[in-house]
Amino acid sequence: xxxxxxxxxxxxxxxxxxxxxxxxxxxxxxxxxxxxxxxxxxxxxxxxxxxxxxxxxxxxxxxxxxxxxxxxxxxxxxxxxxxxxxxxxxxxxxxxxxxxxxxxxxxxxxxxxxxxxxxxxxxxxxxxxxxxxxxxxxxxxxxxxxxxxxxxxxxxxxxxxxxxxxxxxxxxxxxxxxxxxxxxxxxxxxxxxxxxxxxxxxxxxxxxxxxxxxxxxxxxxxxxxxxxxxxxxxxxxxxxxxxxxxxxxxxxxxxxxxxxxxxxxxxxxxxxxxxxxxxxxxxxxxxxxxxxxxxxxxxxxxxxxxxxxxxxxxxxxxxxxxxxxxxxxxxxxxxxxxxxxxxxxxxxxxxxxxxxxxxxxxxxxxxxxxxxxxxxxxxxxxxxxxxxxxxxxxxxxxxxxxxx
Numbered sequence: 001x002x003x004x005x006x007x008x009x010x011x012x013x014x015x016x017x018x019x020x021x022x023x024x025x026x027x028x029x030x031x032x033x034x035x036x037x038x039x040x041x042x043x044x045x046x047x048x049x050x051x052x053x054x055x056x057x058x059x060x061x062x063x064x065x066x067x068x069x070x071x072x073x074x075x076x077x078x079x080x081x082x083x084x085x086x087x088x089x090x091x092x093x094x095x096x097x098x099x100x101x102x103x104x105x106x107x108x109x110x111x112x113x114x115x116x117x118x119x120x121x122x123x124x125x126x127x128x129x130x131x132x133x134x135x136x137x138x139x140x141x142x143x144x145x146x147x148x149x150x151x152x153x154x155x156x157x158x159x160x161x162x163x164x165x166x167x168x169x170x171x172x173x174x175x176x177x178x179x180x181x182x183x184x185x186x187x188x189x190x191x192x193x194x195x196x197x198x199x200x201x202x203x204x205x206x207x208x209x210x211x212x213x214x215x216x217x218x219x220x221x222x223x224x225x226x227x228x229x230x231x232x233x234x235x236x237x238x239x240x241x242x243x244x245x246x247x248x249x250x251x252x253x254x255x256x257x258x259x260x261x262x263x264x265x266x267x268x269x270x271x272x273x274x275x276x277x278x279x280x281x282x283x284x285x286x287x288x289x290x291x292x293x294x295x296x297x298x299x300x301x302x303x304x305x306x307x308x309x310x311x312x313x314x315x316x317x318x319x320x321x322x323x324x325x326x327x328x329x330x331x332x333x334x335x336x337x338x339x340x341x342x343x344x345x346x347x348x349x350x351x352x353x354x355x356x357x358x359x360x361x362x363x364x365x366x367x368x369x370x371x372x373x374x375x376x377x378x379x380x381x382x383x384x385x386x387x388x389x390x391x392x393x394x395x396x397x398x399x400x401x402x403x404x
Contacts, residue, residue: 005018005120007112045122063129131297139286148280166367188393250302253303281295321348335355339351
């Protein structure tokens with residue numbers, strides 16, 4: 001099934017814009033005509049492809065700037081169409097991104113909501129961004145919500161920048177080690193092997209291991225490389241198709257949460273995103289059930305969408321917000337206790353925003369700790385590797401010197 005979005009008119013002349021699932025555009029049009037709609041425009045909602053991930057991207061800081069500009073102009077009373085027309089004329093942005101903004105402006109002028117128009121460009125706008133816009137449209141606080149979205153994206157950009165900076169040092173060291181090993185296996189070690197083969201000396205075990213590895217790489221290296229290209233490419237393709245399914249995405253996210261350190265970071269990010277989005281909706285006077293229903297289509301992670309669906313069922317059965325959160329098993333006991341206190345004091349939105357901020361700070365502290373620990377760990381690995389190579393090369397030379 002494919003997902004489509006459309007603009008149409010009812011028999012009474014009322015304009016409608018919704019989403020629907022169908023196997024083809026022809027079937028989608030048939031469904032809409034059967035409902036009595038006159039279709040003005042219909043578009044296929046596609047998924048973000050690997051090509052989009054690699055070649056059709058826009059910098060996060062550029063999107064932060066655009067969302068903040070839109071928030072400022074909307075807060076000043078400027079219409080959405082004028083805002084989009086002005087944003088699409090910004091200089092300094094990639095031409096493909098500028099064309100996308102111009103198409104978004106045209107679609108909004110045709111009758112799409114902003115969130116619908118953004119969904120047509122998954123290569124630039126994530127489900128979280130689109131969900132945030134949808135939240136603002138429903139709550140009537142689009143300018144404030146866009147500012148919150150810009151702040152969230154800015155925090156994400158700062159966090160990812162710190163993570164990349166923390167990984168630069170170990171990446172450089174490991175790259176140097178890989179280059180050193182490649183040089184040793186291709187150029188240096190064959191010379192030593194030919195030298196050691198001419199003399200009868202009992203080789204130490206590090207040298208035997210290194211010689212065996214070198215012989216194996218020289219004999220079968222290219223065969224192994226050429227043999228693995230096909231299975232690896234096929235595996236990547238199948239993995240990408242699998243993760244696009246609902247069950248595959250859920251299993252992948254559960255597996256990621258089990259990864260040491262990184263899984264905890266993702267877990268904290270999930271909780272922060274969920275609590276901040278729910279707090280924004282409730283603070284905008286949207287009912288709890290409507291807020292949860294909106295979260296089921298507005299969040300980045302499938303686990304969070306599933307949590308929102310389970311919460312809706314639990315609250316319909318009479319559970320409180322805290323009890324429904326506890327059922328998901330995704331939130332920490334301290335977080336649940338704070339939400340419970342917020343319910344008792346009737347300060348749920350403020351409590352949710354405060355918790356989201358606390359979780360963000362915890363992520364940053366954990367990242368700082370990683371940056372301090374990873375340097376000595378990588379230096380230790382590099383030292384062990386170089387020591388092994390030096391032992392393998394110089395121990396037999398020392399044995400040769402002693403034999404004379």
